[in-house]
Amino acid sequence: MHHELTVWSRGIIMDKEARDVSTCIATAARKLGYHAENVSDYVDDPDRTNCLVRRYARFADTPILDRFVYENPHPDWVVLVEETIIKAVNFFRGTEDGSGVLVVNSARDPGYLLKFLPDAMTKKLNKLVVVDAVGLAEQRGGSPWMFVRDLSELAFDRMSTEGAVERLAIGMGIAAPLIGALVAATGELPIDEVASVVADRDAMLRGAEQHKVIQYASA
Template sequence: MTLAVAVDAKMQEVTVWTRGVTLAKEARDTATLLAKAGSLEGKYNQSFDNYVDLPDRINVPVKSYARISPEPIETYYEYENYRPDVVVLAEETLVKGNPVLKGCKDGTVVIINTKRDINKLVKYLSPQENLSKVKVVAAIDADALGAGVFHTFDGTEGCIDDTKIGAGVGAAMAAAAAKASGIVKLESLLKIAENKTAVQQGWDTVVILPLCNGEAGCPVNPSRLELEWK
């Protein structure tokens, strides 16, 4: 017997991969900014950390999530995003050895915080059999745009998050995710984020590489990919 799983057809799920404690704030800000921007646009939303990953372990891959939907969210008590539409990597080495495309839908958008040529990272995304579902891979050097804002341990392992949302790296990543995916509007993010300059720069400077020529689920053309990590 196969158990039916409730799926919110119009809901978009965002999974932000990060590293425990050291980058947790940036990932949480990214998810929270997108969710709150969706709320400003009259949509239902959630943002939360992955209970499976907690308590956070220093530098171990962990995840934060957002859900945005024009209708009430039926899967409210699912504590992971099993069918992501948008995947954000808070730093570039997360592309290696982590199943960041697991369960992804046709038309998935991937955003990587990196200064590298995005072509050189694509081959490391896994599971490789899901790469054909990826519509767009985007690169944003969010660390540079969030320069001058120190990483904080607030909000991890029971600490109280007393910093404002989107003061640094998370602001640029959220903006890049919004532009690459269309999940929320720039204006909505600017109303919420503390670092509005980082939001605008993230939106303006994100590099977007279409893999499927605008068609969700089409085959990836290997000739577009550089396969060397340099």
């Protein structure tokens, strides 16, 4: 058993959310006794709002040999913290055919989102999981942009301090329902164990229950 999780997000405004997803999965996996790695701050440390960023985690029941590779070469779990990324980039590069689990934070109909994937990418899709993380998260602020942070917190990130310090507990805001949906849809990690490392446990459990799945390929 070997899983590679790549979380795609937007620079600065949703960067912490992506980091939280990879960190929580890696932490939970390690607590469960798996070999796990979390690359939550590598390469994409942009000081640019909106630009694409990636966070990686992987875990396996055998030692992870890709020691000096930080970017997942064969991601089979992909989380899109912001829905528009579905049409922005080839997030299934290196994924094996019929094995990709794609979790999208969106309130839209899964069928609508699927339209944006080209054939080359749907070939790799195993299941599409759509969770309205914005709707399920603890509501703070009025804008999906600054959804979990107020201006001062955002300004803190703007000083390129990302990753150097964390101002919030890990697994808050829209990260929590995303983790819930991912764990529930993949079924590889027990939900309760993962929930124990997520700060906003309730929102994580809401995400685990309320998401839509399209089983695309029988893996």
